[in-house]
Amino acid sequence: MPLTRRDILRFAGAATAGIVFSPLPWKMLDDVAIWTQTGPWIPKVPRGPISHVPSICSVCPAGCPVTARCVAGVPSSLRAASGSGQPLCPIGLTGHHLAYHPLRVAGPCLVEHRGEKVLTTSLSLDEALRRLPSVDGDRSVMIVDQRPGRAISDRYRAFVRQHPGSFYAVPDDDASMRTVGYDLERAHTILAVSTPLLDGWTTPARTARLIERRSKNDGLRILAADAARSRTATLADRWMPIRPGSEAALLVALLHLAHAHRQPDMTPSMRAIIERTTPERVAAAIGVTPVQLRHVYEKLTERGPSLVVVGGDGSNSVDAETDRLAFQLNRALGAASNGAIRQRPAIPVSEGLRERDLAVATPLSSVPDASVALVIIDGDEGTCHLSWESIVRTLHPGASIVVSLSPVLTALASHADLIIPSPAPFESFGEATGDGTDIACRYGVSRPLHPRRPGSVDPELVLGHLSGQVIEHEAALRDKVAGIWASRRGQIRTPDGSTTNLTSVEGAGSLWTALSEGAVWTLEGAPASASVRALESDASATDRLAARLSELAAGGATSTIAVVPTTWAPVTSCSRLSPLMTKLYQESGLRPTSEVAAVAPATAHACGVEDGAVAELRAGEQSSKVKVRVSDSLAPGMVQLSAGPDPVGFRSPEPPAVANALPRGRAAELRKS
Amino acid sequence: MNRFRVLFPLAGLLVGLTAGWVLFPALLYRTEEQPLQFSHAVHTDTGGMACADCHSFDADGRFVGIPTTAQCASCHADVMGETENEKRFVEEYVKTNREVPWKVYARQPDNAYFPHAAHVTRGGIACERCHGPHGTMNTLRPYQVNRITGYSRDIWGSSIGRVGMEPWEGMKMDDCVRCHRETERARACLDCHK
Numbered sequence: 001m002p003l004t005r006r007d008i009l010r011f012a013g014a015a016t017a018g019i020v021f022s023p024l025p026w027k028m029l030d031d032v033a034i035w036t037q038t039g040p041w042i043p044k045v046p047r048g049p050i051s052h053v054p055s056i057c058s059v060c061p062a063g064c065p066v067t068a069r070c071v072a073g074v075p076s077s078l079r080a081a082s083g084s085g086q087p088l089c090p091i092g093l094t095g096h097h098l099a100y101h102p103l104r105v106a107g108p109c110l111v112e113h114r115g116e117k118v119l120t121t122s123l124s125l126d127e128a129l130r131r132l133p134s135v136d137g138d139r140s141v142m143i144v145d146q147r148p149g150r151a152i153s154d155r156y157r158a159f160v161r162q163h164p165g166s167f168y169a170v171p172d173d174d175a176s177m178r179t180v181g182y183d184l185e186r187a188h189t190i191l192a193v194s195t196p197l198l199d200g201w202t203t204p205a206r207t208a209r210l211i212e213r214r215s216k217n218d219g220l221r222i223l224a225a226d227a228a229r230s231r232t233a234t235l236a237d238r239w240m241p242i243r244p245g246s247e248a249a250l251l252v253a254l255l256h257l258a259h260a261h262r263q264p265d266m267t268p269s270m271r272a273i274i275e276r277t278t279p280e281r282v283a284a285a286i287g288v289t290p291v292q293l294r295h296v297y298e299k300l301t302e303r304g305p306s307l308v309v310v311g312g313d314g315s316n317s318v319d320a321e322t323d324r325l326a327f328q329l330n331r332a333l334g335a336a337s338n339g340a341i342r343q344r345p346a347i348p349v350s351e352g353l354r355e356r357d358l359a360v361a362t363p364l365s366s367v368p369d370a371s372v373a374l375v376i377i378d379g380d381e382g383t384c385h386l387s388w389e390s391i392v393r394t395l396h397p398g399a400s401i402v403v404s405l406s407p408v409l410t411a412l413a414s415h416a417d418l419i420i421p422s423p424a425p426f427e428s429f430g431e432a433t434g435d436g437t438d439i440a441c442r443y444g445v446s447r448p449l450h451p452r453r454p455g456s457v458d459p460e461l462v463l464g465h466l467s468g469q470v471i472e473h474e475a476a477l478r479d480k481v482a483g484i485w486a487s488r489r490g491q492i493r494t495p496d497g498s499t500t501n502l503t504s505v506e507g508a509g510s511l512w513t514a515l516s517e518g519a520v521w522t523l524e525g526a527p528a529s530a531s532v533r534a535l536e537s538d539a540s541a542t543d544r545l546a547a548r549l550s551e552l553a554a555g556g557a558t559s560t561i562a563v564v565p566t567t568w569a570p571v572t573s574c575s576r577l578s579p580l581m582t583k584l585y586q587e588s589g590l591r592p593t594s595e596v597a598a599v600a601p602a603t604a605h606a607c608g609v610e611d612g613a614v615a616e617l618r619a620g621e622q623s624s625k626v627k628v629r630v631s632d633s634l635a636p637g638m639v640q641l642s643a644g645p646d647p648v649g650f651r652s653p654e655p656p657a658v659a660n661a662l663p664r665g666r667a668a669e670l671r672k673s
Numbered sequence: 674m675n676r677f678r679v680l681f682p683l684a685g686l687l688v689g690l691t692a693g694w695v696l697f698p699a700l701l702y703r704t705e706e707q708p709l710q711f712s713h714a715v716h717t718d719t720g721g722m723a724c725a726d727c728h729s730f731d732a733d734g735r736f737v738g739i740p741t742t743a744q745c746a747s748c749h750a751d752v753m754g755e756t757e758n759e760k761r762f763v764e765e766y767v768k769t770n771r772e773v774p775w776k777v778y779a780r781q782p783d784n785a786y787f788p789h790a791a792h793v794t795r796g797g798i799a800c801e802r803c804h805g806p807h808g809t810m811n812t813l814r815p816y817q818v819n820r821i822t823g824y825s826r827d828i829w830g831s832s833i834g835r836v837g838m839e840p841w842e843g844m845k846m847d848d849c850v851r852c853h854r855e856t857e858r859a860r861a862c863l864d865c866h867k
Binding site for chain 1: 678681682683684685686687688689690691692693694697698701731735782783784819821822823824829833834835
């Protein structure tokens with residue numbers, strides 16, 4: 001019997017049918033599905049003994065006490081230390097994820113732009129260090145410190161002091177925020193001007209205390225002046241919708257009502273501005289009525305201590321003039337004399353260094369254009385607002401090089417020429433220098449919890465290469481702790497909640513042991529009157545303020561739409577937020593990115609755009625594609641979107657979107673794309 | 674002639690069924706021996722011990738799983754019996770303070786969270802309900818590992834078709850859900866997949 005093709009097909013078809021009637025295909029489906037979750041590319045959950053390690057969170061400067069639950073020595077979760085009585089924010093709760101961030105830089109690398117793509121080429125550490133130019137009389141260096149107050153900050157300052165013409169630069173908002181702290185716990189009335197007071201502005205512990213006081217109805221009154229009905233405005237006793245960009249005018253009007261122009265130490269030009277800025281004159285420009293302004297002032301004076309807080313959350317802070325006005329208003333309300341605002345003390349410098357031998361911090365905007373040949377950007381832009389434009393203008397037009405020490409490929413790092421990545425949070429000893437809104441300065445040390453990734457380099461090594469004086473990271477921190485101990489001021493608070501005066505601590509070694517086991521050193525500030533000089537406006541600032549008020553009173557921009565930037569630092573810079581939270585925020589819409597623009601129903605209708613539609617937001621020469629979200633939390637004529645250095649973070653780095661360059665109240669157009 | 678031709682599809686069907694029911698499971702699982710033999714029976718019968726004496730819960734209520742060498746050494750610091758396995762255990766693991774790399778029959782995938790405390794302590798479920806007569810056996814069964822997933826065969830159950838299995842066999846999600854359904858317990862996704 002000859003075997004035909006039909007026979008073979010019958011055999012194969014029947015065999016296939018037999019397999020279908022067996023568990024093979026179904027079991028294979030099941031197993032392959034599991035295999036996709038257990039393949040070698042999936043990080044494996046460690047198994048082993050469980051331990052609980054007390055530490056602090058050093059992801060942001062606040063330094064909240066945490067307990068790390070470790071499995072086989074690897075952190076699996078972070079929670080607030082039980083004795084601290086402080087909650088943790090979502091950033092801190094997922095801080096141990098950051099070592100696994102998908103944008104981690106594996107090691108020293110060169111950065112190259114090809115079109116919109118960013119390419120990195122790995123280098124050995126020696127090769128990377130060889131590419132750093134020597135710093136001499138002709139070549140000046142600018143070190144941008146995004147986390148001032150740390151041990152390495154002291155070393156940077158000493159290095160810059162020894163090299164005339166070089167700069168130790170800090171973000172502008174950082175320099176201003178660190179001068180005066182707010183005693184929110186003491187205040188009975190708080191006016192939050194474009195400030196997310198109850199939504200990430202300060203530490204979770206202080207926010208929780210404010211909310212608890214509100215819930216207990218103990219007399220705390222919160223007033224919110226904001227262009228949008230923010231979360232803070234929703235929870236406040238009173239929301240006063242103001243035009244974006246009119247914060248300075250609002251404060252000057254309140255200063256007028258407080259008769260601040262009668263204060264003897266007021267400069268004549270400032271006195272003139274306040275005297276002529278009556279509520280009637282600027283109310284329309286602010287978007288309120290004179291009666292509303294007087295009502296807010298009455299509430300502020302009705303039950304003190306009263307506080308006026310301004311500024312965003314580090315990525316969206318108001319300008320220095322507005323900050324000074326808020327200080328003047330607080331002083332007029334008596335906050336300086338009753339202790340509601342205080343001058344934050346500086347953290348003592350490291351042992352072996354003297355304050356007078358260290359360079360003074362220069363706000364980045366004060367560094368002259370085209371003045372530096374080497375820029376070293378320390379850290380990532382996770383906790384402050386730093387745009388690439390603010391860096392690039394300082395570069396010498398000739399041969400200049402920008403080096404980023406960021407552990408992740410942030411927007412700023414992607415513009416650098418060279419990246420020498422530092423360890424991620426919890427990979428080495430970290431530092432927390434205290435929340436900039438607090439009246440106290442703090443210092444804490446977080447212990448390394450993760451095994452350190454090969455390729456990451458301590459900033460001390462890079463600085464040591466430039467200065468010729470290499471110091472180990474841990475040794476630098478121990479010097480800082482020794483400097484604090486030598487000051488004999490302040491107290492330490494252990495994770496169980498007990499406090500000890502520093503004078504009772506036997507030596508710097510004991511202090512180091514306590515801090516590395518989760519304790520935090522704290523020093524409360526002095527009355528703020530001493531810092532009046534530092535915050536008083538100079539002549540040029542007064543002129544700028546006068547010009548702004550005139551522009552505002554004259555009607556400001558002619559466009560129909562004003563931009564209301566809103567931000568929450570981790571959303572605008574992904575480097576300090578776990579990808580898990582990024583995904584949660586983006587998919588839930590809890591923290592929209594700059595790709596989502598919120599507009600009032602009337603504005604959407606007028607612009608011809610619908611909810612969910614893609615539209616073009618244009619401001620001057622810049623434009624950006626945005627997804628429209630119609631929201632009644634905004635007044636007509638405004639568009640709200642996130643602003644910051646890298647709002648989305650996971651996109652390929654590109655020139656800043658329109659939102660990043662927009663100051664508060666910038667005029668814009670919105671039209672259907 | 675045509676009668677023979679009918680045999681081709683029948684033979685194909687037989688080959689397919691054999692491949693699916695016999696050959697496939699034989700190829701899918703790899704058999705591995707445990708590093709040591711261990712008699713549960715000696716401990717539970719002769720020794721009069723209960724499961725929880727060794728497979729205990731720690732101070733915060735967490736099930737600790739297989740006891741560590743240090744726990745075993747509280748009794749077996751020196752050789753107590755006459756078996757070769759005990760002698761090896763003491764020499765190779767107790768005296769060198771090493772952990773025995775046991776192959777765990779009931780280890781669940783990493784994406785599944787199973788709290789023993791909720792089932793045993795609170796629910797009062799006997800160990801045998803899920804682990805069968807494991808605690809009364811004199812030897813450890815060969816450990817069969819799925820070549821694709823890397824997990825124990827006990828998760829799926831001894832029968833490739835999952836038919837005719839004992840009530841305690843199988844630790845797939847279906848088995849968990851069935852029991853929860855029968856006992857009218859909550860079965861939300863996040864209960865097991867955190």
